[in-house]
Amino acid sequence: MVDSVAAHSAAGFQSFENALYRKVNWRIVPIFILCFLFAYLDRVNISFAKLAMQNDLGFSDTVYGLGASLFFVGYFLFEVPSNVLLHKIGARVWIARIMVTWGITSGCMMFVQSDFWFYTLRFLIGVMEAGFVPGVLYYFTQWYPSHRRAQVNSYFKSSICLCGVVGGPLAGLILGQLDGALGIAGWKWLFLLEALPSIVMGGVVFWRVSDRIEEAPWLTQDEKNLMVQRMAEDFKPAGKPSLTEVWRQPATYVMSAIYLCLVMGLTGLLFWMPQLIRNAGVADTLHIGWLTMVPYLFAVVFNLAIGRSSDRRGERRWHMAGCALLTAAGYLVCAMTAGQLLPLMIGMSMIMAGIIAWMPIFWTIPPRFLSGVAAAAGIALINSLGQLGGVIAPFMIGRVRDLTGAATPALYLLSLVSLLAVALILWGVPRAYYRTQREPDALDESPKLHRLVAQPHR
Template structure:
């Protein structure tokens, strides 16, 4: 094939449209399964604690231990994926996390709960950064904002689907004579991840040149676009050079502040709606889905706008500040459910839009093994906020006897992240 092949702009758009439709829907389904298995313990808690005699302290520690396992094994997992290929490693991750999640139904003691949550974090470590690394094999930076936006639709979808589904399982199996409803919850919600894991082996394609559904010209042009871009990116010669890269640490700090906001929404959204004056649990569950529904178009439109105007940092900062304002307002509205839901819609749209925009920044200037390690390292440091955020909000609420203070603290972290992102090189981050 000649190296002088010229592709018209319309043809380039067509090939990326084809790639998007081929790989993104399945990736979204996989991430939805991951997020459900990560947070379904929050729904199981409604019955599990009383059945096993666990305290809130036991539950809180067990929920947080997930992120410790995740933190320790995330970078090694992504380095392995870069070496052996996404298809085999993503399948391994999904199958093992499905098995570990299902094993939670056998928990009887706090120690068993801690162990299974730790190993669930170990099993899932590398999935999210692995997918983000995988997208760098297919989309150049100017196309990746939209792809990441589509990918992160899985989080609001999990909020829309997970609440009603988990509530239905807990209700439908309340009188089961086989095992408790919360045990059924862990078993049944592990099945989609297990099926998807085996499907990955047959459906996922490692890189464009392996794709039978692309023509030879399409494979060549997509691969050349990525290789030309990678040639201008950073590849670290050693671990020491990698750790000395200030952009890695700046991005980690920004992401930590952002994840404080994400888990502020994930863990506290139903409580905020309840505190606004509602007592009907079913109604709270359905209202909790509305902010996630609003976030879906916001994620897509923000990603498309960032790609078009090449202003990723500005879009990120604005989205995060909007999310912070919505989150702070949700604690200010008092006993007004409608205003609380509106404020949470603003918060979810801002937080989740910023999340999808963030990952275009490290992948814009890292390549090869540095991209694998950098994306995983930033993700695992940032996800320590999943351990910090719920404890910080709970501690502030108890200490001050004012549920608004914890929400304001989350919003403050988000504003700090929006400001700190300006310290990252615009030439790199905005590509």
């Protein structure tokens, strides 16, 4: 009888906790998903604008590839300072600032007339965006215990898929329908119209986001107490939470190398997908936009399934390695079947699914060996070093295309880069950092927390 009552109490408490985190998810995750959606539209709309912009401005593939890459140079240089400031100032104000300044700079791309201003604005967009993704990921570490982060990270990173689903057709529609409207080229309309939502989301973040659990007016005191206790019980890395701890950890550099491979794989496809589809015989920009949806639709389903599986099983290492291997296989398919639309779409779907599902799991690892300001700076450092892959891959593909007339050699190389990531995941990161803290057993909770179940849930 006692066991039955205890089991009922445990089930009730677990139901209360799960409902609480669902409430938190619905309150904060959609805001950052929308921010990331519009951020990614501003980041990659250059890949669609390229189809007309190059003809109007006379840019070579090398110029385009370098301009696409310079975004990541600005990102790299200002990522760590931006996240350290976020830690000091707070996510609400700093992320709002990022969204507004970033949107304004992205909109200015419509005024580009020369390669100098193309390079300058791409660099400045990277500077303004620096700190956004690691800032949000660090923010999640302040709200979610480690055993819940892979899934919430997967929700956030699914914005990339949403960007592909929305962005491709939207870009094709703008380029096709607004070209010449009011005497303005379609690619200029693209930069302008996709910049405005980022500015609006800056205001939304400022008014709707709370920096800390204790400051959230939409949580009851009981809910705050439970969440604070969960964070207190969570795994705490050894070492002091100082900036110097970031540089002392060998895992920081291994994780940066893994992320560099990931970003090379992502940007290699991201900035050249429309061109690869065009090379497969699709000429209409609207049709190209619709076809770019396919890899993202496949990726969003795979991403959510892998994130959920990783959290439920408490396993990170093999989930990540499997995703990286899928990416390598996808690039191999694209390289071997260049110019054939159906296998190209299959290969791109494999690449996108592997990379998008890889990222949420990856970002659960740094908080295992860094905490406090070290976590904020460490996440930013790993992200910024990894973003150098975004400098390498787009420029490399553009240069290879100019020299050989085809992107195939670069696709083979990106397959090898993904295989290198598999090796680093399996043998480069200490196994202890892949362990997760399982969800606490409700039967072991303190009597104080058990009383929450019996109280009215406001």
